[in-house]
Amino acid sequence: MELSKSQRITFIRRTANVSADLYFDRAPLNALTHIVSHKFNGQEKKYTYSYTPVESRVAHDDSIYNFPFLLHKNGQPWKEANMYLWNIASGFKKLGSETDDIQSTATQLLDYLIFCEDKGIDYLDFSARRAVNRPSYKYFNWLVESGRVAAGSVNIKTGKVYYFFEWLFKQHGYENDIDRVDLAEDYNHFFDTSTGSGSVTRKKRSQRVPVSKEAAPISFGKVRDEGEDLRPLTTGERQELVSILKQREFNVDERLIAQLSLYTGIRKQTVLTIRMRHLELFRQEALIEKDGTYLITAGPGTGIDTKFDRKYKFYIPANLADELRVYAHSKVAKKRRQKFQENYSKEHPDLEPISEDDMYVFISERGNCHYMAKNDPRYKVTRKDARPKGKRTDVLCRKIEKYASTNFPKDFVFHWLRATFALRYYDNLIMIEQAKVEAGIQERPRRFDMILRDVMRRLCHKDITVTQSYLNLFENFDERQEAQNAFEDYIFRDFDDEFFKDGAEQ
Incomplete structure (x- = not known):
């Protein structure tokens, strides 16, 4: 029985002591001993090895989380790809953090393998004299001719394949000329930053398709705000929205989520990652501005997520701050936080607990956050496709549309509130x-x-x-x-x- 694509990629939740020195014979006195049991042909065998963990000052968390492990269609491990992924994941800069980009690389490599299998091609055989008959070129031409893959995605997919073989051909037993996979030349890419200019060496490959640098046209009446096309509501539309949110069909938390964006301009990831400790700032009169707003800092180090991890300040009107505080200490909110803690301790007993101060203000009825912050202990152990990403705001917009008049815009989305x-x-x-x-x-x-x-x-x-x-x-x-x-x-x-x-x- 052949495995489906989803069955051919599995995830190892955590691999600890990645950088440790292993010993199978004589080991230092400070080495730790570990025994592994393995059943084969009905008999259990035990293997013993020793290891010396890396000091915490060298690697704060010497672990890899959610490592993607690829399989052939018959269930056997795809050795070469897994070796490559491990090489990337075990770098010091990756240890103890999320592996989103590695998971994406694994998916792209699996797409290449499945293509080769479907076409009856040996994915390792680059011996053909004509380039068009080699696996990578056939894959590239198929991607382009299919018409189903965007130009930028084609370049990403072929790039993942190229860099995989660039590494593989340097390994013992796989030596080959990388030019047989694709022809590439180095060039210097110059760029400007807020602190000056710089350059980086990049590769220009032949298996690429042109990508238009011109941005898509902006629709009438909209503005492009860092990649998002937004339209402000007219005065009449805004008044209708406010009236809708006051209806009893809308829960307090639904109204507050919309009001935070409507009265501060912050995005959904910022709204939904406000914590209980931030509400304590509202008690400090020294923080209130002349215009009757509280100044709150968001971004890295604050517990509040922002787009592009940018650190900035936003202002919450005092009356809205009071409503937030009242809701956060209501029976409903307390019950949801309790449910969150119960779920957390049950599903993640190995993670450090989340304190009451670090609890999200907005929690679902099922006891989970609406948007998982990057400093959430669960973030690095949760696959990227399983993290809450603010779908609650989409549901809220559909609910608003349900109670809106025919004159209210049908394409209204949450970010229009900004x-x-x-x-x-x-x-x-x-x-x-x-x-x-x-x-x-x-x-x-x-x-x-x-x-x-x-x-x-x-x-x-x-x-x-x-x-x-x-x-x-x-x-x-x-x-x-x-x-x-x-x-x-x-x-x-x-x-x-x-x-x-x-x-x-x-």
Whole structure:
């Protein structure tokens, strides 16, 4: 019986003492002894070996988590690929951390092996004189001609195969010329950073397809915010959303999750990884800003996740902070935290406990987080496809759509709340400037670049041109959006009248 693709990749949850020195005969006095039992042909054999663990100051956690182990279709281990993956995973920089990229590499290599099996090709035989008859070239041509794989993905897949064989051909018994897999040449890639410029040596391979560097066009009325196309809700749409969230069909935590993004502009990973200890900051009056908001720091070292692991500050209105604190100490929230702890101790008895201060504010009814933070002890031992990634916000958006009017946008997504916050914050800044001029506090409004900096700081943008695109969109936004909606209604109505009116051809 042949194994399916999903059955051909298994994961070893934890391999400890990866860098230890092993001894099968004479061992140092400080070595530890370990006995392994193994059954073969109905008889149990015991093997004894000794090892000396690496000091914690050298490797804080000398372990590999969720190591992907690949199998042939008959269930036998794929020796060469597993050796390669182990070589990557056992590097000091990888020890004690998640293995997401190694898991991706394993999947890509398995795709190559399955292709070779389906085509009756020996995946190790690169002896063909013509390049097109070698396994890697056949795989590349099949990927391109199938039309089902995006250009960027083709380059990633062929790259994984190339670097696998580049390593394998240096191992005893597998020596070969890497040029038979693909032709590649080194080049220097230059780049700029916030602290200066630099360069890195890369390989330019022949088994690549061109990838357009031009970004996809941005739809009318939207702004591209670090890879995401967002549209702020108009004033009327925002008012409808607020009314919907007040309905009794929405739980307190659902409303708070939406409000946090709507009134602060933070993304879902930041909303859903706020911890109990962050609520204690609301008790410190010294932290409250002049505008009645609490300043909270998010990013590495804070327990709150951010996009690109960027460290930044955001501001929570005092009234919203009070509601968060009330919810966090409610019977419902306490019961969910208790359920979380019960699940945690049962499923992960070997991990250090999570303290009450580090508990997530938002927990599901089943007792799990909605988004697993990177400093969560479970993060490195949980496969990337099993970690909660904020699907709760998708469910929330579908629920909002259910109670919304026909005028509410059908393509509404959670991240639009970020753009909606930005629009309202910008409008408020403009009104404040006008009020100061009218009251005689200042002769003229602040310069545009100063307002731009304020919006940039609140949205935690790294690139000011992104903030600039926001402000360009905000000019007369409501009027332009209403005009666009009216135009679309006219076009669709015209189509309906011409093609679907009574008596029209079917």
